Amino acid sequence: MRKSYRFGLLASCILPFAAHAQEAPQPQDSGIGSDIVVTAERREGTLQTTPISVSALGETALQQLQINRTADLMRVVPSLVVASGTVDPTTLTIFMRGAGQNGGTWLGFESAVGLYVDDTYFSRLTGANLDLADLERVEVLRGPQGTLYGRNTLVGAIKYVTKKPSDTAFGDFLGEYGSDNLVRVKGTVSQPLSDNWAALVTGNYFHRDGFFNAEALGDKKYGDRDEYGGRAAIKYIGDGPFGVYLTGFFSHSENAGTIGVAVNPTTLQNARDDIYTYLSPTRGFGKNFTYGGDLTLSWKGENVELKSITAYLRGHQEFVNDLTGGRPGNSAENGYLIGFNELTSDSKYRTFSQEFQAIGDAMDGKLSYIGGLYYFRESGWQMRQDYVLYTYDTLPQMVYPTTKSYAAYGQLTYKITDAIDLVGGLRYTKEDKNVSGVTQASLTDIRLVPVGGKLKAKAWTPKAGINVRASDDVFLYASASRGFQGGGFNYLALAAPLAFNTSFDPETVWAYEVGAKLSFWDKKGHLNLAAYRNDFSDILTSMTVPTGSSLTQNAGEARVQGIEWEANIRPIPELTLFASGAYSHGKYTAINPNSDPAKAGAKYIPNVAKWQYDVGFNANIPSGSMGTFLIGGDVSYISPRYLGGTNAPMTLLDKRHVVNAFVGWQPEGSRLEVKLSAENLLKEEYYVYGNVIGGAYAMRSPGDPQTFRLSVKYSY
Template identity: 30%
Template sequence: MDQDRAATVETGGLGDIVVTAQKREERLQDVPIAISAIGADFLRSRDIGSIDQIGTIAPNVKVERSPTNKTVSQIAMRGSVTVNPSVLFEPAVGLYVDGVYIAKAQGSIFDIADLERVEVLRGPQGTLYGRNTLAGAINLVTRKPSGELRGSIEASYGNYDMKRVKGTIDLPAFGIFSIKLSGQAQKRDGFIDVVPNPYPQAFLARPSSVDDTNDLNQRSLFAQVRVRPADSLTIDYAYDYSRYRQRPDFAQLHSFNRNGLPQDIFDPNSPGYAGAGAFFPLDLYVRTQRQSSASLDADQLYERLRTDGHSLTLAWDLGTAELKSISAHRRTRWSDALDLDGSPLPVGATQRFTRYRSFSQELQLTGGLADGRLKYVVGGYYFRDKGETLGPQSFFAGATSFQADYGQHTRAAAAYAQVDFDLTDRLPLT
């Protein structure tokens, strides 16, 4: 969308809102689907620049971080959600950034400092968006380079020594090139203080090398280049990079099963406690009220993410039609280590090491008759990805250990078409 058209998204009248929910620019009230479109002013006033904050801006939509991971999204729409963050699982809601599909939940929580608008499409979108949009789709549209010098920078400080800086700079055009850079960095101490083990009788307790958990440490960069070699041809290249280095949420031990095997060895009143449970006295660490400090074997407690993506979009104005090509390549490296028992005892710990990459290519032809009575969208799509996870797991100080490894490889191709014809001024046929 051109900058002058994009500006209309932020204005007040419903008739001025232009969206691309059906792969072409249309007024919001002309799109026959359940859609919410949120402009840049609204997003900026509510400080929304991250994927997990979108769930607060549209009805029947909820976006949460996974309970044990801060960089894994759980997107629910109309009651449909994919809970498991594994690379084996496909999402129920499609997530797109400038037309590029974000295929997996792992690594899908990232920051975008300069959004132009967000489009939330509720309900099945399989015709134009393909598989994995059973519940709906979310389009994130970034602000493109304008070729005019302007920028902004914002800094904030908050509780737990939270520091955040984000900024954008749009450089003056030189020749046919326009460049825009945006980024964000934020860091915060953890909500849970990690303290030394207070119980000498738990002699297998391990010391911790960290001071807290539930912290935040993030960096992101988004670079865009727009090339206009001719009035009818626009080329947009974008590169995004995100990095997280932090520790996950505290898995507080609330209770344990006192009636089964082998869990009842933790119960001091059980016959098996003296033989095994005394080595792992978890009853010492049970807390039914929310805690602000904890003892953990936190040497193996972390979450790390590095994700980057390249996209190239070519839009060729043919007069009564537009031909568009969207090419994208994305990579994700993600790992975490979790203390499953909420104590400094080596009862249960897991790790996951994930590598994922994807490539997609889409061709679109959109247009219609000069009188506007007939409009069409025709396209082809190709997608491939490969992901694998290595998952070492250890229980009872290594007495029980195993490796949970898994992976997946996808190749998919699709063709799609949609034709809209106005039988009358008030009766369209799709």
């Protein structure tokens, strides 16, 4: 019955394609190689004249590169390291240029890379690794974005730009079927409602059977994933200076949690040769539900635009997970045992934000400015309960965190000449964090004791830069900026009130960058280069201590620097070649001798890969009345890097090469497209997570296996 339902859902998405297949095609973005419009500086500009390191992928490029969810961005964006979370594959761990956060599942932890949908900030990385549905493009901004974007953009931001209603009707639909009974359906429809209003509705559904052999559970297809969601938007499109844009969305996911194979922490050998083997008798479970909306009101004058951006979000997450993947028992009678810790959690949160913004020009266009006020509030609760060493069933730990943040910011760009700009910006941020709750006194002392505290922080985050338009094909820039991320408490301390109450200080960075954006061969080729240096103070690192607690500490001062490149060339209209990559180097410059990284003799900054690259091509081959044949592929590489701050051998992820490819066909004169794609074509076995806790228990979580998809797409 389930399979019949999925095939029916797929067919219902494909049938409208056939009915309209002979409609005349309309223009789309040209994919990789196009100089698309971006809003990285909170106003529209072209990619090649935006004076920051930004990767921009339009809808066509996302499809060509098989970027289906946020974690896939790591393959193609320089200096970006993204992985699924430790207990839930829809929760992200994001690092960029040397900083990030490993505890995205916990309300007390915040990412160093800001996550935005249009102009709305998402404070939680929980549920962020969902299917990408109705995107116009993705922008990944590298370097501190504190002046214009604010909260927790210490080293960068990821911005999803959604499709907007317009005065012209449009729609697109996609249906896919693939390996392990993969079903993916999504669609977007936009329609004018009158001369003054237009509306948009989008929906998406994803299912995939599991590909793990759960020996203890007798399930050879363990690890199902189900996701669905939708968004609706209405926009005022009439004449006049006023604008109204209102959206609402929801997303829902259910899965078996992050699944991994048990590992011997001393020999680092897997308990089973097959990396897709799960040994625990614990049936993992993960569930996320997020919903919310935002309202943007605007007014345009002759040289100024005023905006009000109001957003409200709510989320609910539950999960059960064996953090070490289980292990065989000591005898046949014992069967299989959970590992060091079976973890259960239930949490809810809500956020509210309000931003007032002014964008404009003055002095006959010589001066451009943007300024604003920002308020953010988050509150919630989280319950945690642990079953440790299949002996200690802890009492439920409850925490109630609240965060308030206030900011004022401004940035000016002044044209000294037609070719040279000076940039200056400044943001002031004030944050108050409070947490209260209870936790068990210790593993053997079965009492609930109070925990909590208060933190206050203030920060100035300036930016200064210069832009030079040397010619129509050469754009140069240099900048210095400061980034800030607030401190917090160690919410992951297991039955350890003292560790919980031990706070960590804010992390800051001074970042220096020079870059060049070059066009050549009559705009058929582009080469963007950037060299950066990040000097961190009170850099945050995460580690798991022998008691099982995962703690965050300020490890001291560190320097991460590197070179990044993105290039593409279209030698003929039918062929695009592209490459991107980064060389990075990180080291501690003044490590805190009392920190665990210092005690462990750690030498490497977590999640800094020395080399990253992606190389590929896309080709459209016209064939007269038979239509156009499509072919493309890319190979991505990332060198070894440590996940943990103490550089424990178990947290070292090996290098990996992943090859993706596709072939497709577009009938002559239609908007129908049929494609066969392959992810991880060469069956590379690699890991996205690894950890050791309790001294004798360890687990690695593998990346997805080889996956084939057959898709049908139609747009109008």
